[in-house]
Amino acid sequence: MKNAFQKIVFLCAVVLINFSMLFALEVNRDEITSTRAETVIFENYTGPHSVIESVQAIKNIGRKLGNSLSNPAVSARIGSGGRYYVIHAVDSNVKEKFDADIFVLEPSASVDHIANLRRIISSYLSSAYNYSESDADTLSVFITVYNAVYRGKIDFFKSKYKDVVTKELTPEKAGLALSYTQWPGMTQIVIPLSDPVSGGLSTVDTSAISDSNVVSSMREESDKGIDVRKNMVEIKEKEAAVAEEKAQAAQKQAVEGQKQLKADQEKLAEQKKEAEKAQKKAEAAPGNKNLQKEAKAAEQKVAQTERKIEEQKQKIEENVQKAETEQKKADTKNSEAVTERETIAKDQQQLINAMAANENVPSAYALRLYNEAKRLSVLVKVNKKTGEIINESPVTVIRNRAVYPAGENFTAIAGENTGNGIVKLVLLDKEKMEITAESQETVAEDSVLVEHNNELYCVLSERNKFYVARYNKELKLLAKSSTAVKSGTPITVDEKTLYVTDESGKIALLSASDLKPVK
Template structure:
């Protein structure tokens, strides 16, 4: 139940005396689990804040945390009495999640889950650069994640670093279901990916916040959380693309570094060789100077040689250090490329799986909608006073469709898919409706048809081609119509209740002839224009 424009932020002292709002868009019950619903306050307010003012709480804290997030250093900001963010990270710890922790202090006035979403969303946009749409989606999953794991300190201990756990309290971790339990008792934990991904679409670990436990609860909501799950699958797809691009860039950087490594190896080897030669030359000069203590020139030569050896040795060491740095960079880029490719593959797989599950749930919802619509239609039919009529679909050819009308209110209850009934004539046998239908175009044909009175679908068609201008006449338990022969001749046919032909006249008739049932037989017009009397049973000409 989303609010627009002005959103209440603070609740008054008499909150419990006023109405509550249940927010079912997050998560709902799983088998054997209690119902999980966010209950929001909706009564009078002492202070009313706009959505922009509420978002400003999150964006303000995000702008403070952003430099620390990008550098991978711990930081905290906010008012401990109201809203506070702890950016708890430890790059030295090899395993476990870092986290941002949104703490609602005892004076926090937020009393609607939508407002927590706004604060979180604005924070994620400001701290990590997420778009408003993406951050809003993440905020929904983060609150669901924290509701599912409310008070489960062992869950957090098994997944988070000590830098995070040092802040968490068993009675406060996660988020309660009712607004009046939020102030002073809420620690919303936001799982972060590794620090190097801060500022990317992978800043928040989307796999963690969309765990099977979270999604399974969202799937049992009335709307199955479909819209939010679709949006998160799209975020994961974008994560995959972004990670794949980083992997490609790292591979290119590694390739460039390897080229530089080759050149640096040559330089280092040459410098080492020159330093070795200079050392030998210095050793030789020193030996000569020591052999001639009074030779000032020999002494000076020895000193110059030693200085040169020291300089070249230092240069060789510098080249070795530069080579080692390049090699470290190669290793780093290759590791980052491998990590990003693994991340890309993981997110692509998750996105694909998520979309399949969403599609399946959408189909279930559509099937349920259709089933409910069918049930309602059947209920309407059962309480209606139905009547059949024909509605023209082709004025020129006089083709019609069968519709069922509720005589109580005049509304159309059902329309038959058979839309080529001819002659504006249809009969009700009690079990079926009988008519001539069809068109002579393409693969179309004109036949006698039986129509199911409930579904209004064609239940059966006759085998004999019927003339386009033929009338349909009932006589006793039989049906009479004009049959078109292969040679273009037309005769009268007698059909039983299953549309099987039982007799054909020898007399050739006008295809548009009237067929009049009399006690003595059928009166028809032959092709020459004369009126003939046919016996009703075998259609033998009885005219004299």
């Protein structure tokens, strides 16, 4: 992504998996070419966690913030002092441009996956503006992509948002960074509001968050974002239906107002005649107090009816304008929905064709180097003839370039000791290549992973000490050494003995079965 994201992928170490081990293969290519410069790919922490928060606990963060929005018509700062807060920035005196909710992540914010960030935003929208859970989920996806596309583009925000919004934004924080490592203390997620007071379906401006740049970015995803784009189309169709109803209701009120106006105008004409007669009688008998009162009363009736007619005309004009505005909105939403449905249909066909083409292609699993500096890898499924990636694991923190087959899974060391992260031995399934199980014990960050006799050896981290461990392929701990070792010790195995470097730097011999010192 220009100005937001330039992600270079070094495929300088790809390891093909056979039945026993991974063999090295040198490859070098760009993950995102210039033709995909606007693609949004969020970098999430996908390894084990030291503390696992439930989905409900994560949603409660947003729900609590939303429940604190007591008066949507007034600007407010919600949740100050916590890890997350919202700046509700509205100005009813300015009619042009958007109001906004600015969702801010403090330096202490611990969210490290886009799915959880979206859960927080979704629950906020549901509690603050009465969105259904499914609609709020859809909006949260578009909001995050929208903020990634326009990350740091302060001139864009100034062109679309009121001053009450932009005065709160800073160029280095506006929008959403692609890497979770840049979220805490550096994030101002801007949510465009078109009707913050009424709440409900059209509070968030769906046209803004699904503009051509956002949709184009989604179309570059592996699944082309089809499901969530379909959901957005359905929201727009619902918006169009509601706008149609409002337009029809306003038009009906305008027609009824015209009927009432005609009756009032006829009534006014009669009242003017009566007032004229009363005035003539009063003028003919200036000393007659009753005739003077009757003339004055007749004039007041005329004035009252004239005021009523002017008010009626204003109401009619307002209803006509409302009908036009709502009909225009309905037409816009319907047009966007129709266009997007056509595009989605084409994208679906492309996916079907691609799946059919890949169905019988000879494939292999490999490791692609994801972060050269940290030596982190990601498991991929590739076309054996072309090297083209067919599917990629969401787990981007596989350590030390080693993965071993384990039945229908793969075993690896994965994770990072950052934030809420931790390093463990994990299982990844072959279909989605997601973590399905992890060891109870914490693994040393620079531990090797060695396979021998269908069992695994690695180095555990316990209270600043390191020990060799033996596991089966189900990640059950079978043995742990009493001898402390270097965290990055090589592990050399023959039939009965392990050769490792102990904490003093000397070679130690351990039994391959129980890991006790060999004497």
